[in-house]
Amino acid sequence: RTALNVIGNALAVLVISRWEGMYDDAKGERYWNSLPHWRSKEALPKGE
Numbered sequence: 001r002t003a004l005n006v007i008g009n010a011l012a013v014l015v016i017s018r019w020e021g022m023y024d025d026a027k028g029e030r031y032w033n034s035l036p037h038w039r040s041k042e043a044l045p046k047g048e
Contacts, residue, residue: 017023 014023
């Protein structure tokens with residue numbers, strides 16, 4: 001329940017900041033690309 005609440009609140013922050021014109025796309029993209037697990041082009045390993 002707590003994890004779902006945290007995810008919901010984070011999503012709400014993004015939606016409201018974009019709606020208000022406060023979201024910085026370039027900064028968000030830089031952060032997203034800085035996450036180590038998002039660097040690979042393949043998100044999931046291929047099945048056999």
